[in-house]
Amino acid sequence: ADLSFSQPQAYVSDEILTPFDKVSQHNNFYEFGTDKADPARNAQSFQTNPWQLKVEGEVGSSLTLDYDDLMQSIPLEERVYRLRCVEAWSMVIPWVGFPLAALLKKADPTGSAKYVAFETLYDPNQMPGQKSRLMGGGIDYPYVEGLTIEEAMNPLTFIAVGLYGKTLPPQNGAPVRLVVPWKYGFKSIKSVVNIRLTERRPPTTWNQLAPHEYGFYANVNPEVDHPRWSQATERRIGEGGLLSAKRIATLPFNGYGEQVAHLYAGLDLRRNY
Amino acid sequence: MAEASARPVYWWRVVTVKTLMHLLALLPLVGLFWAANAGRLGGDPVQYIIHFTGKGALNCLMITLLLTPLARKFKQGWLLQCRRLIGLYVILYASVHLLSFIALDLVWDWSLLASEIVERPYILLGMLSWSLLLALTVTSPMAVRRRMGGQWQRLHFWIYPLILLVVWHYYWSVRSEVVEPIIYALVAIWLLSLRKDKLKAFAKPIWSKQPKTKTKVA
Numbered sequence: 001a002d003l004s005f006s007q008p009q010a011y012v013s014d015e016i017l018t019p020f021d022k023v024s025q026h027n028n029f030y031e032f033g034t035d036k037a038d039p040a041r042n043a044q045s046f047q048t049n050p051w052q053l054k055v056e057g058e059v060g061s062s063l064t065l066d067y068d069d070l071m072q073s074i075p076l077e078e079r080v081y082r083l084r085c086v087e088a089w090s091m092v093i094p095w096v097g098f099p100l101a102a103l104l105k106k107a108d109p110t111g112s113a114k115y116v117a118f119e120t121l122y123d124p125n126q127m128p129g130q131k132s133r134l135m136g137g138g139i140d141y142p143y144v145e146g147l148t149i150e151e152a153m154n155p156l157t158f159i160a161v162g163l164y165g166k167t168l169p170p171q172n173g174a175p176v177r178l179v180v181p182w183k184y185g186f187k188s189i190k191s192v193v194n195i196r197l198t199e200r201r202p203p204t205t206w207n208q209l210a211p212h213e214y215g216f217y218a219n220v221n222p223e224v225d226h227p228r229w230s231q232a233t234e235r236r237i238g239e240g241g242l243l244s245a246k247r248i249a250t251l252p253f254n255g256y257g258e259q260v261a262h263l264y265a266g267l268d269l270r271r272n273y
Numbered sequence: 274m275a276e277a278s279a280r281p282v283y284w285w286r287v288v289t290v291k292t293l294m295h296l297l298a299l300l301p302l303v304g305l306f307w308a309a310n311a312g313r314l315g316g317d318p319v320q321y322i323i324h325f326t327g328k329g330a331l332n333c334l335m336i337t338l339l340l341t342p343l344a345r346k347f348k349q350g351w352l353l354q355c356r357r358l359i360g361l362y363v364i365l366y367a368s369v370h371l372l373s374f375i376a377l378d379l380v381w382d383w384s385l386l387a388s389e390i391v392e393r394p395y396i397l398l399g400m401l402s403w404s405l406l407l408a409l410t411v412t413s414p415m416a417v418r419r420r421m422g423g424q425w426q427r428l429h430f431w432i433y434p435l436i437l438l439v440v441w442h443y444y445w446s447v448r449s450e451v452v453e454p455i456i457y458a459l460v461a462i463w464l465l466s467l468r469k470d471k472l473k474a475f476a477k478p479i480w481s482k483q484p485k486t487k488t489k490v491a
Contacts (some may be wrong), residue, residue, distance in 0.1 A: 026316030032449050039317030087448075089317060137449040209449055228393055228445065235380060237317045242309055245319070247380040 003076055003162045005096050011079035016238050019089035020164045024239065026147055027171045028085065031120065031127035039171035046126055046170035048191075053176055057196035059116075060108030070161055070176050072147040074098040078165070082222045084254045085208075086127040086184035090234045095179055096162030103152045109149065109197050116152040117202035118145045118178055139205060145189040146202040146216065147180065148263075156181055156259050165232060182253040182260050184218045206267075214273040219264070220254035223273050287351055291358055301329060302369070319377040320466050325444075326373060330366035330455060331439055333359050338436060338464045355488040357413055364410045395445035402438045405431055430475045433468070436461045 029039040032046075049067040056062040065073065076096050084090045089225045104116070122142035123128060129136030151157060158179040161168060168174035173190025175200075180187045186206050206214035213227055234250045253260050264272075305325055308314050314321050337359045344352035379385050389396045409429060412418065420427050440461045444454035465472065 022316030024316070030449075036317065036320060040315065089319075094485070134452050138451065139449065226455075228395060230385065230389060230392070233382065233385060235319070235378060242318060242377060243314075244378065245380055247382050247385075 001167050003096050003165060003167060004164075005076035005078050005165075006112040007078045011077070011081075013080035015080070015082070015092045015094065018078070018093060018237050019239055022237055023091060023093055023163060024169045024172060026091075028087075028121060028185065029173065030137045030139055031141070031143070031191075032171065033129055033135055040169075041126060043170035044121065046174070046191075048167075048170060048175040051175050051193075053139075053193060053195065055107040055195045055197075057198050058110045058113035059104075059197055060110060063103075063107050063256055066081060069142050071167075074102050076161070081158070081179060081181035082254050083179075083181065083185055083188070084234060086186055086214070086218070086226060086231075088226075088229060088231060088234050088250075089237055090248075090250075091237050094164055095153055095158060095160040095177070096165065097158050097160035097176075099155055100157045100159050100178070101155065103195075104152060104197070107197070111198035112199045113149050115201050117194075117196045117198055118147075118151060118189045119143070119194050120189055120192045121193045129231065143189060143205045144203060144264045145178065145187055145247040146204050147187075149197070150263050151180070151260075152261065154260060156256060160195065182220060184214075184220060186214070187218050194215060215268075217264075217272050218249060219260075219269065219273075221269055221273070222250040223252070224270055287354055291355060294355060294358055298333065298365075302326075302366070319373070322373045323370060323378060326366050326370035330363050331443065332371055333363040333366055334432075334436055334439060335457075335460060335464065337363065338432070342464070342467045358414065360442065361410065361490065364403075364406045367406055371399070371403055385399070395442050398438050398445065400440040402435055402442060405435050407437070409435075427475075431473060433465055 006072045018267070022041075025040045027038045027039040032039040032042040051067045052069065054062065055065075055067045055072060076098060078094055078096050080092060080094045082090060082092050107251075120141075120143040121127070124131040124141075127141075130141040147157070158181070160173070160177050161167075161175060163172060168177065170191075173192075174190075176191040176192050178188050178192060187204075201216065204214075204216055206218075207216055218270065220231075225231050231250055234245050236246050236248050238244070238246065251257070305322065305328065309322060311317055326331050337356050340352050344350055355389050364378070375386060379389075391397075409432065412421060412425060413426060421428070440454065440458045444451065445456060447454060
């Protein structure tokens with residue numbers, strides 16, 4: 001469905017957008033299969049309405065948002081963000097949604113809220129990857145992610161309910177997903193049902209699966225390679241066919257250092273990858 | 274039965290089977306190119322193409338290693354004549370695999386290729402495997418084989434370690450979907466176990482070259 005939203009100048013970009021077809025047909029969403037084309041194939045009947053998103057934990061007032069609340073309770077805006085996958089490919093995507101901070105403030109976080117934990121829907125009947133280990137890539141579901149409270153409150157951290165002006169396709173994490181543009185894509189958890197503010201650092205899915213390859217922070221960093229491949233450059237998926245891809249340099253914090261580098265002052269990024 | 278197996282193989286049987294093998298090996302590759310051209314492989318088919326051709330090479334390699342046990346078990350010696358044919362498809366698939374990695378994924382960034390080979394064990398394994406395949410391929414014509422004499426067997430023995438290298442390369446390259454590589458590894462070990470005696474006989478001269486310091490006492 002079409003969404004109505006503002007287009008703040010600060011988040012307009014002159015970069016070439018990745019066409020909608022590619023954004024919606026090349027997805028890592030293991031709940032619907034591990035192949036990049038699987039989610040577009042297997043997620044089409046996924047029920048996104050009705051939906052419930054809870055915000056709870058270390059908050060003054062817990063919230064439960066239903067589908068309409070998600071689309072209407074906070075004014076929607078469009079933001080063009082670069083998405084850098086840990087597998088060294090990247091896209092440029094016009095998301096529609098609202099800052100996570102706006103949502104968290106509604107719940108009134110307490111002083112002991114140090115982290116924010118996110119959880120994807122667990123529904124093996126709808127998500128074949130959760131039913132079969134073979135199809136789901138050996139992940140323990142539900143998929144979970146986390147941020148520090150400072151990261152979560154940063155103005156860049158975004159909750160998306162749409163892309164290209166319309167509600168999200170199911171394979172892109174409908175009806176509601178996180179977008180953290182300075183971190184590798186796996187941090188941007190899809191089809192979220194629970195946001196919990198916590199005192200302790202929450203577990204995160206890829207870190208649990210392979211701690212030496214995926215850290216809690218997962219900030220885009222050309223200086224720190226994945227143990228099995230280089231992160232210095234990335235293949236930008238743009239317009240055109242198979243042979244038109246370009247390989248470009250990867251920027252620290254995916255080019256958003258000005259807005260977020262201060263969050264990590266004094267932190268050894270090589271150790272805290 | 275003894276008469277039957279002694280009967281000369283009719284040329285048409287080998288020709289038919291070889292034609293079928295060519296078709297079976299080529300069709301998936303043609304299908305892949307067609308689907309990629311028609312935009313039917315999703316938003317970014319690069320990874321798909323690399324996996325598809327890599328697995329194609331591995332499948333062909335498994336089949337070449339399956340032919341000898343099959344020929345022995347069912348007393349169909351002529352099957353051995355098909356090993357080279359499939360072997361050539363191993364290098365064809367492996368070369369398309371390597372070329373897609375360089376052209377589509379790295380986008381011809383040669384310095385990145387060089388550093389990846391040096392720094393990434395699984396890329397190094399892949400390059401080693403491809404180089405080994407190349408050596409087996411260039412020595413596959415009859416004339417070369419004849420000229421090499423006993424050296425030929427010694428070189429082509431490396432097909433056995435090769436399959437382990439390839440399976441290992443596969444296992445290391447995946448992010449979390451390890452079930453398939455593990456199945457391939459088990460099949461590879463089974464194929465090698467069928468040739469225990471041959472492997473021992475080949476390995477013996479390598480081990481016995483090492484100077485013995487002590488005689489084993491029972």
